Amino acid sequence: MAQIKDVARQAGVSVASVSRVMAGHTGVSEATRQRVLDAVQALDYRPDLAARRLRSRRTDTIGLIVSDIRNPFFTEISRAVEDMAYQHRMRVILCNADEDPEKEALYLDLMRDENVSGVILSPTLPTLARFRASDYPFPVVLVDRCDRETAADAVVLDNVDSAYRLTAHLIERGHRRIVFIYGVTSATGRQRHEGYITAMATHGLETLAKGVPATVDAARTAATELVSGRPLPDALVASNGIILLGLTEALQEARLRFPQQIALAGFDNLPWTRLVEPGITVISQPTYDLGQAAIELLLQRIAHSAQSVRRVVMRGELIERGSSAKRGG
Amino acid sequence: MAQIKDVARQAGVSVASVSRVMAGHTGVSEATRQRVLDAVQALDYRPDLAARRLRSRRTDTIGLIVSDIRNPFFTEISRAVEDMAYQHRMRVILCNADEDPEKEALYLDLMRDENVSGVILSPTLPTLARFRASDYPFPVVLVDRCDRETAADAVVLDNVDSAYRLTAHLIERGHRRIVFIYGVTSATGRQRHEGYITAMATHGLETLAKGVPATVDAARTAATELVSGRPLPDALVASNGIILLGLTEALQEARLRFPQQIALAGFDNLPWTRLVEPGITVISQPTYDLGQAAIELLLQRIAHSAQSVRRVVMRGELIERGSSAKRGG
DNA sequence: CTGTTAGCGCCTTCAC
DNA sequence: GTGAAGGCGCTAACAG
Numbered sequence: 001m002a003q004i005k006d007v008a009r010q011a012g013v014s015v016a017s018v019s020r021v022m023a024g025h026t027g028v029s030e031a032t033r034q035r036v037l038d039a040v041q042a043l044d045y046r047p048d049l050a051a052r053r054l055r056s057r058r059t060d061t062i063g064l065i066v067s068d069i070r071n072p073f074f075t076e077i078s079r080a081v082e083d084m085a086y087q088h089r090m091r092v093i094l095c096n097a098d099e100d101p102e103k104e105a106l107y108l109d110l111m112r113d114e115n116v117s118g119v120i121l122s123p124t125l126p127t128l129a130r131f132r133a134s135d136y137p138f139p140v141v142l143v144d145r146c147d148r149e150t151a152a153d154a155v156v157l158d159n160v161d162s163a164y165r166l167t168a169h170l171i172e173r174g175h176r177r178i179v180f181i182y183g184v185t186s187a188t189g190r191q192r193h194e195g196y197i198t199a200m201a202t203h204g205l206e207t208l209a210k211g212v213p214a215t216v217d218a219a220r221t222a223a224t225e226l227v228s229g230r231p232l233p234d235a236l237v238a239s240n241g242i243i244l245l246g247l248t249e250a251l252q253e254a255r256l257r258f259p260q261q262i263a264l265a266g267f268d269n270l271p272w273t274r275l276v277e278p279g280i281t282v283i284s285q286p287t288y289d290l291g292q293a294a295i296e297l298l299l300q301r302i303a304h305s306a307q308s309v310r311r312v313v314m315r316g317e318l319i320e321r322g323s324s325a326k327r328g329g
Numbered sequence: 330m331a332q333i334k335d336v337a338r339q340a341g342v343s344v345a346s347v348s349r350v351m352a353g354h355t356g357v358s359e360a361t362r363q364r365v366l367d368a369v370q371a372l373d374y375r376p377d378l379a380a381r382r383l384r385s386r387r388t389d390t391i392g393l394i395v396s397d398i399r400n401p402f403f404t405e406i407s408r409a410v411e412d413m414a415y416q417h418r419m420r421v422i423l424c425n426a427d428e429d430p431e432k433e434a435l436y437l438d439l440m441r442d443e444n445v446s447g448v449i450l451s452p453t454l455p456t457l458a459r460f461r462a463s464d465y466p467f468p469v470v471l472v473d474r475c476d477r478e479t480a481a482d483a484v485v486l487d488n489v490d491s492a493y494r495l496t497a498h499l500i501e502r503g504h505r506r507i508v509f510i511y512g513v514t515s516a517t518g519r520q521r522h523e524g525y526i527t528a529m530a531t532h533g534l535e536t537l538a539k540g541v542p543a544t545v546d547a548a549r550t551a552a553t554e555l556v557s558g559r560p561l562p563d564a565l566v567a568s569n570g571i572i573l574l575g576l577t578e579a580l581q582e583a584r585l586r587f588p589q590q591i592a593l594a595g596f597d598n599l600p601w602t603r604l605v606e607p608g609i610t611v612i613s614q615p616t617y618d619l620g621q622a623a624i625e626l627l628l629q630r631i632a633h634s635a636q637s638v639r640r641v642v643m644r645g646e647l648i649e650r651g652s653s654a655k656r657g658g
Numbered sequence: 659c660t661g662t663t664a665g666c667g668c669c670t671t672c673a674c
Numbered sequence: 675g676t677g678a679a680g681g682c683g684c685t686a687a688c689a690g
Binding site for chain 1: 375376377378379380382383388398399401404405407408411415420421422423424425439441442443444545574577578581599600601603604605606
Binding site: 332333334344345348349351352376377379380381382383384385 | 684
């Protein structure tokens, strides 16, 4: 493997000149530049990143810590982050915390060891609760999950508003006994719960929410129980795609037709939601855009560490399908 | 940030002893070890990875290059790889090639720059065609995609057999005009196509396959065309979950009921396949296990670069659901 | 079992 | 515009 001194010798210049050319610095004569470039090509020289990182004290690496990689929402986020990062000549270390605060803490520690340039994080509830940007030696941008109290760069959906609109949509369609099943382990679930409560209260309706761990199994179990009691709810609403899957499975197992016997709606416009007839009404999130905005914000923060704290809020889009149709309509 | 010499001073030993303790080497007295550990704790010392990597010429990093991160199959693979890697104190750099050979080549180049310890790769067809392990300065384990000719460590499904069994199952159920829609851009699609052909030929039936790019849109378009002609096929079979999604969408748009009007089956036991009534018959892949086996194989190869080339083949499991039921049954 | 020392490959001042 | 030289923080001989 050729090194910088080999290139210097081959080009008949000093290592300093080679370094300057490689870094794209100005102040190198065109003649020298060309000779270096030729030598680089001839020797197939590639700078040693470990050496460069040691010397320059920068890694050009960003850490992405997602809470659940199996959730297509986060898959799409990571796709966006990765695309943008490599465009900016940065590396991505992907970590999946599996909704486990300990694993998450471990990974945040690892990020410190790796001396990353910055981190994009979708925090679990405990981590978010005590999150202070100053606790970390690198800039952090929160994605998907952030609350009002937390002063941090963040990119999130308008969770409260979206949940409000989704609930209001069901109320408009004549549904009254609307049960909201939400993930208690994330800020997102809580905020969407809040939007639901506001919508119900505004319309003078009784709230009937149930918090569950954000897994398909937990959601299915909860829904099965809900629909086995009487009176049957008019509608079930899920706070995210994972829970929506559990609800749909439960309704199917209970042989309950929607919207005829019970209405259904939720978050995340996953491919299967329009496949299950007559289609499930959802709030669609701009997932790729959220990821893209997160890394853009992070890159800005890396470049300008003193800039003011920013929050980017994106709007969820209501996609109306058959599952929320009018009662008996 | 404390460095090794600070720890050495604090503990009253040499930097070599600190280094030895940090590396978990034997041949350090218990007393020294304890003093070092105390000093490490007191100073909150963390070794500088860049320095370590430069000096030791090892990165303890593995590259994972998947062809499409949006495919849940690869999501699960990466989950497994990540879990195992961190257990072995290794880092993972995740790259999504998006089925683009150029992007894939770029990433393989990047792996070289990063001086990774090894790579797990699900290659595109062109890359696989000219794949030679000796072309890379690091060990490579192929996952999901490999062909007979390629001499490389690999972990794959029994693609031909699984497709054979799936097709034979449909034939047994009385279906005759079975159309196989497969991804032409992957070795997996080709091999599954082969299994289909063998099954049809064995039963004296005419093969009716159609190759498409492995996208939902392409599959939907192809299927829409197929079902608009006459006679209608008896059954549609997809070579993977992405294509199966496209087929399902097309049948739904065409208002064709399965299995009454047309049967349906495919690969990948995705959650939605049992949600779409009456459930879709699929070959289930042991995705997590495939990923786990891949990294285990890679770690072995890293430890024993001379060991013989290995191929791990895992069996797909037929999950029978309503979509493949008997004609008119 | 422990310490001394020479680099790993590169960047970056500093002098010319 | 160019070159010489001193580290970045750590590991691994080697010597004791």
